[in-house]
Amino acid sequence: MGAAAQRAAEESEEWAGVTPDAARRLVSAAVEAFAERGYHATTTRDIAGRAGMSPAALYIHYKTKEELLYRISGIGHEKALRIISAAAEAEGSATERLRDAVRTFARWHAEHHTTARVIQYELQALSPEHYTEIAGLRRRTDRLLRQIIQDGADSGEFRADDVPGTTLAVLSLCVDVARWFSVDGPRTPDEVGALYADLVLRMVGAQ
Amino acid sequence: MGAAAQRAAEESEEWAGVTPDAARRLVSAAVEAFAERGYHATTTRDIAGRAGMSPAALYIHYKTKEELLYRISGIGHEKALRIISAAAEAEGSATERLRDAVRTFARWHAEHHTTARVIQYELQALSPEHYTEIAGLRRRTDRLLRQIIQDGADSGEFRADDVPGTTLAVLSLCVDVARWFSVDGPRTPDEVGALYADLVLRMVGAQ
DNA sequence: CTGGCTGGTGAGCAAGCGCTTAGGGGCGTC
DNA sequence: GACGCCCCTAAGCGCTTGCTCACCAGCCAG
Numbered sequence: 001m002g003a004a005a006q007r008a009a010e011e012s013e014e015w016a017g018v019t020p021d022a023a024r025r026l027v028s029a030a031v032e033a034f035a036e037r038g039y040h041a042t043t044t045r046d047i048a049g050r051a052g053m054s055p056a057a058l059y060i061h062y063k064t065k066e067e068l069l070y071r072i073s074g075i076g077h078e079k080a081l082r083i084i085s086a087a088a089e090a091e092g093s094a095t096e097r098l099r100d101a102v103r104t105f106a107r108w109h110a111e112h113h114t115t116a117r118v119i120q121y122e123l124q125a126l127s128p129e130h131y132t133e134i135a136g137l138r139r140r141t142d143r144l145l146r147q148i149i150q151d152g153a154d155s156g157e158f159r160a161d162d163v164p165g166t167t168l169a170v171l172s173l174c175v176d177v178a179r180w181f182s183v184d185g186p187r188t189p190d191e192v193g194a195l196y197a198d199l200v201l202r203m204v205g206a207q
Numbered sequence: 208m209g210a211a212a213q214r215a216a217e218e219s220e221e222w223a224g225v226t227p228d229a230a231r232r233l234v235s236a237a238v239e240a241f242a243e244r245g246y247h248a249t250t251t252r253d254i255a256g257r258a259g260m261s262p263a264a265l266y267i268h269y270k271t272k273e274e275l276l277y278r279i280s281g282i283g284h285e286k287a288l289r290i291i292s293a294a295a296e297a298e299g300s301a302t303e304r305l306r307d308a309v310r311t312f313a314r315w316h317a318e319h320h321t322t323a324r325v326i327q328y329e330l331q332a333l334s335p336e337h338y339t340e341i342a343g344l345r346r347r348t349d350r351l352l353r354q355i356i357q358d359g360a361d362s363g364e365f366r367a368d369d370v371p372g373t374t375l376a377v378l379s380l381c382v383d384v385a386r387w388f389s390v391d392g393p394r395t396p397d398e399v400g401a402l403y404a405d406l407v408l409r410m411v412g413a414q
Numbered sequence: 415c416t417g418g419c420t421g422g423t424g425a426g427c428a429a430g431c432g433c434t435t436a437g438g439g440g441c442g443t444c
Numbered sequence: 445g446a447c448g449c450c451c452c453t454a455a456g457c458g459c460t461t462g463c464t465c466a467c468c469a470g471c472c473a474g
Contacts, residue, residue, distance in 0.1 A: 022421075038331065040247035044462060054423055059463065061421090121328065121386075124245065165394070165402045168387065169380060176383040179328075180375065187372070195372045203410045229451075251432060261453050266433065268451095 014112065017075065023061040025051040030068045035114035039069055039125040069122060070130045076112075076119035077137040081144075083108055088144040094152030095206045101148060102174060102200045107193030109177035116178035145171060152204060159205030170200050221319065224282065230268040232258040237275045242321035246276055246332040276329060277337045283319075283326035284344040288351075290315055295351040301359030302413045308355060309381060309407045314400030316384035323385035352378060359411060366412030377407050 018024040029050035033042040044065050048055045062068045087101035109116045126134060146167040152158035160166045177192060187195070225231040236257035240249040251272050255262045269275045294308035316323045333341060353374040359365035367373045384399060394402070 020421090038245065038247055040245055041332070043460080045460095055462090056424080056464080057422060065462070125248070161405075162402060166406065169403065169406050172383040172387060173376060173380050176379040176386075179383075180379060195369060196376065198368075199373065199376050199410050202412060203406050205409060227451095250430080252430090262432090263434080263454080264452055272432070 014115065015075070018071070022051070022053065022057070026053075026058060026061055026068065027072060031072055031114055031118055034069065034072070034122060035117045039065075039118075039122045066125065066127055066130070069118070069125055070127070070134075072115070073119045073123070073126060073130070073134050074137075076115050077134055077141075079112075080105070080108065080116075080119070081137055081141050084141050084144045088148055094148055094155060094157050095201065097148050098152060098204065098206070099197045099201055101145060102170065103193040103197040106174045106177050106196040107189045109174055110181045110187075110189035110192045113178045113181040116175075120175050120178050142167065142171060149204060152206065157206055166204060169203070173200070221322065222282070225278070229258070229260065229264065233260075233265060233268055233275065234279060238279055238321055238325055241276065241279070241329060242324045246272075246325075246329045273332070273334055273337070276325070276332055277334070277341075279322070280326045280330070280333060280337070280341050281344075283322050284341055284348075286319075287312070287315065287323075287326070288344055288348050291348050291351045295355055301355055301362060301364050302408065304355050305359060305411065305413070306404045306408060308352060309377065310400040310404040313381045313384050313403040314396045316381055317388045317394075317396035317399045320385045320388040323382075327382050327385050349374065349378060356411060359413065364413055373411060376410070380407070 015024050015027050018027050026047060030042070030047045033046050033050060036042075042065075044058050045055045047065075047068070048058045051057075058065075058068075062071070083104050084101055087097055087104060090097055090100060092100075123131060123134065146163060149158065149160055149167050149170070150163050153160045153163055173196060177196070181187075181189075181192065222231050222234050225234050233254060237249070237254045240253050240257060243249075244253075251265050252262045254272075254275070255265045258264075265272075265275075269278070290311050291308055294304055294311060297304055297307060299307075330338060330341065353370060356365065356367055356374050356377070357370050360367045360370055380403060384403075388394075388396075388399065
């Protein structure tokens, strides 16, 4: 299976963990709608319509519209955490791990920019309890990336005077890909990942 | 007048161009509300309430809620354009101009993070005609920054293989400050500006 | 054939939305 | 003191919203 075909399969399986089929179709429809118009501008009628059901059917699978957002946000953040985690725990120098982390993280934000847009820009629409839970996942992501940069600073691979600040900037750069990325744009997700990995390595004074 | 006092004055004068007083109070209230909750989650009753008026009073000064957003977006984007413009047209090397551009642009996004949040993240709530107009201002900002980076690449000051890509990343980095910046955070707007200017200069391979 | 379980529908409710309208108080002008 | 003008309010209209409820088709087990 080629890289493109493999990613196409991942795309269609993005919500594979959500069952039954109707619940998955609703999640998929909601992500599209939320990404396009925003959470508050999306109606439950719109989501149900995109999933090919009546408005009432949504409430068989989810108690509220916010629960749908929470499920999307949870799955999305766990995926993002797993991406950074894989890079952070791999063998190799801090430079190699940082390159891998930024390349895969930025690429994911480009490839899954609809999902990413929802999880990054609709956090405030979550209930306070759900927000707190999601914030925990975000903190873990942040810590993993900071550790890579700290390792590089300690080993002398990087020139990073302000490790927390640099971490913030790197994370911010990757996250914001979700805002501007367009499939009609000149760059593929792979190219975005490669470009951003290069820019970040220069930013930390590696190479 | 010290730098802090001067910026405090600028803050209170951010909407000085909006008259009469009631219209200015409405703009100011709307920015707060839009930044806090988002455009669609904000009600005209909330805006009017924050401005100390009845809901109906809003419609004496603005035809619709969208027109309020449009006024905010227009004024904000013009200010952002003027900041980049001042840096781009100053005397000095590409390195000096880029440092100044990033420092002032990032600092503005931190200092005026409420306004910045509205103009950067509520674009899709504008009417198509208004969006087109604002998009023009955004393109001019982008062009000015790209020209600085291009100048540095041409003169050999920068090592920028992909000028449009690097421009995108720099702009993205500064814009995203509006998303994460908090007055309760550890960094002042000045510090954010200084940090980001350093990081960007490394990113383009200057110094 | 029957009965319950799963996953769906059509209709509609209460609340809240953007926005309008009729009317009024305070002001300077003559 | 009457007038017009500007700025405002109380009330409410028409509509859409998130969500509910009574009901039902298909399907598999006994």
